[in-house]
Amino acid sequence: MMTQSPPSTTPLRVAVTGGTSGLGFALVEAFAARGDRVAFVARDAGRVARVAAAIAGSHGIVGDVAKKEDVHPVALQIGGALGGLDVLIHNASSLGPVPLALLADTDCEDFEAALATNVLGPFRLTKALLGLLAASARESRAEGRRAVVVNVTSDAAVAPYAGWGAYGASKAALAHMGRIWHEELAPHGIAVVAVDPGDMDTPLHAAAVPDDDPATLKRPRDSAREIVDRIDRERATLRTTDLDTRPPAPAGSVA
């Protein structure tokens, strides 16, 4: 059985990886526009500074989620900047070989790069931020709210498109890892969900399919709005089985 809580008026604390372009940038904009607190992560210091300056109230963090050594410093800065974490969005993605290549022509190093960004990075960052997410879930459990982790996946994770081997296989791994995370973390009040934003007019899509007409592609802002709505729904949906069954304590003092 599921219960749906009314919308919260408390600002969310949201972290987005890959936040300086494409869907990530649109997500940072969308959350900031409604007054949520947003930290975003990206590799290029100059771009991070420009986006942080352009979007009032956002916190830019320089780091590469594919690098093991970067993950804890990034997690530390996310928690410090936001004072907690309610929503984590793994948006940063690597295509693997650019231009796209048949698997038979894919260099191992390019496949490894896709796995590092699309699978290991989200695994490590989720793990490093799990304490903050669980703390958020414990604090908001009484109001029937969950912490939410979003994995941005792709139809290439489901359908075997020729030429999309490294990307598709790594996104499939991300999606399945997310389903296992979800099972393991549900009792702790954390939902892990996958979203497929569709083919958007982004730098990643342009690198993958340079000949596509941008006018035929979805705008990142529209995908971002859908994802924000999905997060609000997931956050307010607490399974009855996730609830602590012990009755709440009355207010008062101990000593």
Add this chain to the structure above:
Amino acid sequence: MKAAAQPVQRPGDARLLAVDGAGRISHHPRSALADLLVPGDLVVANDAATLPASLAGRHLATGAAIEVRLAGRRSLAGDDVACFLAVVFGAGDWRTRTEDRPPPPPLSPGDTLALGPLTASVVRVVAAPRLVELRFAGSADTIRAGIARHGRPIQYAHVAAPLALWDVWTAIAAHAVAFEPPSAGFVLDWRLLDQLASRGVGFATLTHAAGLSSTGDSGLDARLPFDEPYHLPAATVAAVHTARERGDRVVAIGTTVARALEHAGAQAGGIRAGPGIATNRLGRSTPLRVVDVLVSGTHEPGSSHHELLRAFVGAATLDRIDAALESFAYRTHEFGDSVLVERAVAPRCAYAVPRSNLKTATLARRLGSVRTTLPA
């Protein structure tokens, strides 16, 4: 006891010495911790993540190499990251025993310290030559980024390999406000949290900025622990209230949790949610108002952590604990073995609020069934 020299949070052979409310000692694999808890118990852990609080750099006026160890802060507020209490050493690093480290060059208010990407100025010399108050230049985001990228975990000579942040963050690490790891929490992993839940044992957290365990200066060490800010979430306070009303035990994972809960419990009106600054020191004459059981590392007699145990047990029991830790070669320091100490059943202090200890009999049976006989 021997120092645990490998940075492994949950070695397969980690041990747990348990003392029940009657003073009976038993020995267990630490992986069996959940078996020592009973339905209704409330486990409270410190979810502080550990800052890379060791910053290498230079004292600009003299050009001398220094190591700054951040050691205290006024609050846990995210934007309040400019001012820190800090211990400053001369050249060298953790490979030299703290007691053998050279002092920094003489420091004066206004001196500038260049610490990688960070610039700090000395605001005040709190205790010459080592203890100062620093102010970092820049925005909160810039200061956090500088500490995150340039800092290293504070460590000591008994662990030879350089520590990474993942070595010192507990499995539940959340807010990066601790200067050294709240290492009693190394006992926790997510499987244990699931075991607690399925046993009917509650779990809650607080955030407490665990401070330095040593400064290398006996005068300063005598002042440890420094004042430490903490935060009590409303959900944790509610769970503590429920446990108290039902006569269930509150189990503190670590001395920082005991210090914060007892500080909060000693305030007029009792324990309340929100921020606090622990200025208290637990010891022989401290009435325990909140905590029934302490899970902690093993500590050498004479340390403040060891003195804290006197709030839980009498001198004779503590002597027997020390002897057992010694004769069974328990490992000490942050990656060492653990103790679980239940406060003595009979009120030891006239000021203590008498409380029932309903679960003690159950625990005693549990401990008794696996008890190891000690040598005379």
